[in-house]
Amino acid sequence: MTSIRELAMHLQISIGTVSRALNGKPDVNPVTRERVIAAAHELGYAPNQTGRALRRGATQTIGIMIETSSAVERNGDDFFLPVVDAAQTQLARHAYDLVILPCSSSDDVCSFLSRVVGRGIVDAIILADIRRQDPRIELLSKKGIPFLTLGRSGVSSNHAWIDLDFEGFVEHSLAELVALGHRRIAITLPQSDVNLGEMLYATYQSFLTRHQLSYDPALVMRVEQNENGGSQAVAALMALDDRPTALLLSYEAIAMGVYSELREAGLVVGQDLSVIGFRHNPQLRFLSPGLTAYEIPLAALGQALADGILAVLRGEPGPTLIWPGTLHATASIGPPPKP
Structure with a gap:
């Protein structure tokens, strides 16, 4: 893999100029920027995401908080895995990763979330299992943490959400x-x-x-x-x-x-x-x-969650979206039995 030093040597310009061009800095000549981007693609240059994260104070990681429960553990759940898989695939295209934040049913959800926020292990959070009066929404809003909810609460709020119909x-x-x-x-x-x-x-x-x-x-x-x-x-x-x-x-x-x-x-x-x-x-x-x-369509839902949280991270308006389903009727329904 080509390093930024090798890219600069190939172009015969300074490492600083290459770095500013790749990061879209306005003080770089447009012609030079295009040369740098073209050469980066040609030589297969990929930025060091760890170094970038350290410089920016970011982790390039999104967390999805899920409350575990004995009901799900006994029966299994094929809802979140396809959603998480599709979200991770979409986030990876933007150099982000998705981690699952499992909150035990015996733990206080706000205490758990406060610990996660305090450790700074994620840049943004997707909340699931939304309550009618959900204190996590206010907690993240007050702390200025970008977030999106998979579900709606009963409290009026301007936060981004996607919910099933x-x-x-x-x-x-x-x-x-x-x-x-x-x-x-x-x-x-x-x-x-x-x-x-x-x-x-x-x-x-x-x-x-x-x-x-x-x-x-x-x-x-x-x-x-x-x-x-x-x-x-x-x-x-x-x-x-x-x-x-x-x-x-x-x-x-x-x-x-x-x-x-x-x-x-x-x-x-x-x-x-x-x-x-x-x-x-x-x-x-x-x-x-x-x-x-x-x-x-769970894969499409996962992609929409990823796109939504990335929009929130960019400071753009997040989605407020009802996710539809299509009825598949079978012989489990029919006319009522005759008296």
Whole structure:
């Protein structure tokens, strides 16, 4: 690999001039700058990023903070890995790296984030698992740390964010079920205070009101976001005198417990109970019938997160973007059973 000294010798100009030209300094003659850039490409020169980082007080590293949980650990998660992989690929094109900052479920999120910021190990942060009232947003804003959130909070803020279309999931799913003839439709929600749960609930209530459907609090179940949560949900629904004919799942892994419990009860998914999950998950391909869910382009989402945080780092307005999905309907939904 060509060094900056070798590049300067090739061009017969000083190292300082080469450095200023490569860094876009205004005091370099435009013709000289073009000569330097062309020669750098020709000779395969790559700047020493470590040295640059030390001089600039930067790390060339972006952190993504993810809260670990026993639910994810038990079931695995194929959401973040594709997103992180695509984000890293895009960041690498700009000489940045992405590191995962896993906050233990037993740790205080603000204490953890304060430690990360205090150590200066990243230039900017992507926050996930956004709460309705998320103190991390205020913490980073006050400290002047560039950040972007994967998710929205319930507090008005001018920060950059990208979020999945949770409202669209509920609206579209309920509309599909109502068109099939369903009137009593249940929904699962997270037990934690993540904001997506509040968005799902608010949209569910709003849809029922606008379509003059009765609201029954017994059909709103806050359960674990895993297979066990699915078992809990079906047990609660089976105990009702007036059972629902359809169920929306806030997390696709819940479907494993739902399918298992219904099978044990001698009931058929799509016939006795229609089921829709939020996101299509290849890990659930063994379910029969396959789960009706939304295809979400995760690689493109990861690239968008990378582009967004780079824009914030440059001091440009970051994105405020709803990330859509496309419904993939299967035999897990159908008309309600006849009385």
